[in-house]
Structure formats: C-alpha cells, structure tokens
Amino acid sequence: MENWGLAQATPAVLPAPHSASLCMGMWRNWIFFCGISGFALSGGWAEEEKAFLYSPLAEAPEWRLLDSYQGMIQREDFFARCRSVFDPSGALAKYLSVDDEGVRVFRDIAKTELLYFLRWAGSKGQEGSRTVSFCLPDPEKPLRGQVICLDPGHIGGDWADIEERTFRIGRDRPVVEGELNLKTCKLLEKRFRDAGAKVVWTHDGFSPTTGLRPNDLYPEAIQYLLQDFGSRRLPRYSMNGLIRWNAELLFYRSAEIQARARRVNEELRPDFTICLHYNAAPWGRPGRPSLTSVSRLVVFSHGAYTSSELVYDDQKFHLLRKLLENSTPEELDLGAAIGEQFQKKWGFPPENYGGSGYASPSGMSPYVWHRNLIANRLFRGPVIFVEGPYMNDRTTYAWIQAGEYEGTRNIGGRERQNIFREYADRVADGVLERFRTLSSRSTAFTNYSP
Ligand SMILES: [Zn+2]
Numbered sequence: 001m002e003n004w005g006l007a008q009a010t011p012a013v014l015p016a017p018h019s020a021s022l023c024m025g026m027w028r029n030w031i032f033f034c035g036i037s038g039f040a041l042s043g044g045w046a047e048e049e050k051a052f053l054y055s056p057l058a059e060a061p062e063w064r065l066l067d068s069y070q071g072m073i074q075r076e077d078f079f080a081r082c083r084s085v086f087d088p089s090g091a092l093a094k095y096l097s098v099d100d101e102g103v104r105v106f107r108d109i110a111k112t113e114l115l116y117f118l119r120w121a122g123s124k125g126q127e128g129s130r131t132v133s134f135c136l137p138d139p140e141k142p143l144r145g146q147v148i149c150l151d152p153g154h155i156g157g158d159w160a161d162i163e164e165r166t167f168r169i170g171r172d173r174p175v176v177e178g179e180l181n182l183k184t185c186k187l188l189e190k191r192f193r194d195a196g197a198k199v200v201w202t203h204d205g206f207s208p209t210t211g212l213r214p215n216d217l218y219p220e221a222i223q224y225l226l227q228d229f230g231s232r233r234l235p236r237y238s239m240n241g242l243i244r245w246n247a248e249l250l251f252y253r254s255a256e257i258q259a260r261a262r263r264v265n266e267e268l269r270p271d272f273t274i275c276l277h278y279n280a281a282p283w284g285r286p287g288r289p290s291l292t293s294v295s296r297l298v299v300f301s302h303g304a305y306t307s308s309e310l311v312y313d314d315q316k317f318h319l320l321r322k323l324l325e326n327s328t329p330e331e332l333d334l335g336a337a338i339g340e341q342f343q344k345k346w347g348f349p350p351e352n353y354g355g356s357g358y359a360s361p362s363g364m365s366p367y368v369w370h371r372n373l374i375a376n377r378l379f380r381g382p383v384i385f386v387e388g389p390y391m392n393d394r395t396t397y398a399w400i401q402a403g404e405y406e407g408t409r410n411i412g413g414r415e416r417q418n419i420f421r422e423y424a425d426r427v428a429d430g431v432l433e434r435f436r437t438l439s440s441r442s443t444a445f446t447n448y449s450p
Helices: 019-034 063-069 075-086 091-095 157-163 177-194 214-226 239-268 313-325 328-346 374-378 394-401 419-437
Strands: 096-098 102-106 114-119 147-152 198-201 272-279 298-302 359-361 368-371 383-390 409-411 414-416
Touching: 063 114, 063 313, 075 091, 075 298, 075 313, 091 096, 091 313, 114 313, 147 177, 147 239, 157 177, 157 239, 177 198, 177 272, 177 419, 214 239, 239 374, 272 328, 272 374, 272 419, 298 328, 298 374, 313 374, 328 368, 328 383, 328 419, 374 383, 383 394, 383 419, 394 409, 394 419
Parallel strands: 147 198, 147 272, 272 383, 298 368
Antiparallel strands: 096 102, 102 114, 298 383, 359 368, 409 414
16 A cells, blocks of 8 residues: 555556555655656656756745754754654755755755755754743643644545545445544544643635635646656546546645645644544445455654655755754654554554655654655644544444444444544543643744744
C-alpha cells in the first residue's frame, strides 16, 4: 500500500487505502504525471529542470517571512534538526552552501540561483534564551489558556466519492471517513473544552473550505498534464477522465488544504492543531471492497522531506520555515503522549515505515513518525496528525457499523464504548497527560509573520 512505484501510477488502478498514505501516494504520482520532465524515467534526478518550480497550486514562497529568524539559530542546531527531523536522507545538502557566517539556499544543485541567505546566531544564540514557563498546570483545567484547532480530515458529505474516502459493503451503512473524523472531533472538542481549552475548527461541516471547485481547476489540471506530455507513460484513463481526476485532486487536496491553512495561519492562530483521520488498508476495487484483519496506528510529526519534493522552491521554503519555527519538540511530546494511550488502552501495533523513504522514525515513540504532508507543512505551529484504526479491519468495521451507541457493547470479544468516544478519549487523554506532566513551552512558533 505504501510503496507507490511508478509502475502503479495510473489513476485507473488506484486502490483506496488510507488518507495520508493514499494521499501521499497519489501526490507522488501526481508529481510524476504532471510535474517534472524526465523525472525517474531517465533514471536521473530532475533538480536541474526548471520548468516547474512549485508544487501544484502552491503559492510562490515569500522568503522575507524567514527574516525574523535571522541570527536565531546556531549552525550545529540547524544541521541537527536537518539530520534528525527534516532531511534524514540528506537531499537538502545539495542545495546548500555553508560557511561560518550562515547558510545559502539555492534553487538548483549547481548553486547558481540563490533563494535565501540565513545568518547563524553568534556563539550565544538568541534562540537558546527562549524561556520555558514553569507555571504549574491547573489540575482541574490543564488546558486552560490553550487554543486548540481541530482539523477533521477530508470534506465528506457530497464530496466523499471524489475524495475516494468512502466504501460500502453490501447493504451495510457506507463508511465515509470524513463523517467519522467529524463525529470524533465533536467529542474531542467537548473533552478539550471541559479541560479549559478554547477550541477552533478548520471546518466543522461537510462543505469545502475553499471557494474553488473541480470545474474551476481544469485549466491548471490541463496545464500540468501538458508539461511533458510526450515523455510520460500514458495512464489508462481517457484524456478527459484524466483531466477531471487531476482537477478533482487539485480541488480536494491542494486547494482545500491551502484554504484551511490560510484560516489556521491568518485567523485562528492556535497553539497547536490536531488533524484527525481514520486509516485503512487497501480495500481493493471500489465496487467490491474487502476487509482485513489488521489495524495499525500512527501519529505524524512534520519532517522527512524527500529528494523529489525538495526539487520545488516552495518545499525548500516550508522546510526552512518549519525547521526555524521549531514546533517539533511540541509535536513529539503530544504525539508520544497520544501514542502511549493507543498502546495502553487499545494495543493496536504502530505502523512501520522503515525503508519507505518518505517517513522517518521520531525516536520518541514507536507510534510517532516524521512525514511531510500538505497539512502539517502548510499549517503554522505544531501539528499532530493522528491516524486512527483501519476502517476495513473486521473488528473496526463492526465497531463503526454499531454507530454511536450508549454504554458499552461486545465488539470483537471486548466490551467497548462506541468507536468515536474511544478514539476521542485516546487523543484527549494523551493531550491532557502531556499538559499535566510537562511544563508548557514558550515556543518560537508564536512569531507569526504578517
Ligand atoms: Zn484520511
């Protein structure tokens, strides 16, 4: 499911696994289809090709937004964060020129087009003087003063089919991931509010946040398709079908997440964001989905940019901005605390992305991996991206079909509360535990740029 080789890269044969995995898989295919001439087919990298320097629909980076970080980080810290979090494969180094004064980031690996120069902090780096608050948390209201943003994954509703986030078996109730995510987040909201937090939402219904619709994005879909029409392996879709599929992907992936990011970054400005999803194993043909007997859990913290992503200017920009923002410690604390709840209360094993090339272990918890997803790249501040149980695991499927019942029922041989309640409680208990046991951080990400 995770390893999306190019040979699989046709929309007509897309299986329908889980969101983040699928999303990233499709995204990679998309970049392959539409982006970079000669990429992979020639067996070489495309860093030198300059026709297409931004991810689809991405805004051109405003490098001046990094100016507030000038002189704030020491050279050793910068490279420590690269190695452990953002650039474990070492791909970024090809674009950097480093000396005692600072680091220059180039567009190309020949290092002819300078994108940005970042000056190192002196030996007494200002960042080291960041204060940590030692206020003892209120045991009754451990989240008092926190603004938490909830981002239920996907749109759902009328859009679930084109998002490929729904399946149905026989006459059973259709499983629509967007609806499961929203139901769970509503319960999570109550837990957070009861603990003193203010809760804000990227969206709390089944309507898109973006004003764009797939029909608006045909020109962009065609433009990307035409980039290198001749050298591409042709997919099995008709050309019209391929354009439509690409326009839909641009809509629910790029445009929708970008609109949510604008809301988070410009209006909501939370202390941290929780992106909540349910996962799935590949479920075969959409018309004949099949169940499995496995469920794994994972929490993503931002990082692990790949070589093919770093071809793009906007990806280099976001890597730098996230690295300097330094949300990683908070993401890891929260992610590990949620992972511990998963392990203690549910016992589902963690995902293992070892060798995948697109995710790297956090070292903090087997449940927490670094991964570069659109939401955790574009949302400012810490983003905890939680993937719940597999919707097409037999036990989980029965649990979802049982709906939002009161009390407990025997599901898969265990007395369980309804799945939305339990998932919300796992996440809420992890977050509360982190705030009860650790002092709050004075993080650098509060430095929002206009
Ligand atoms: Zn999802």
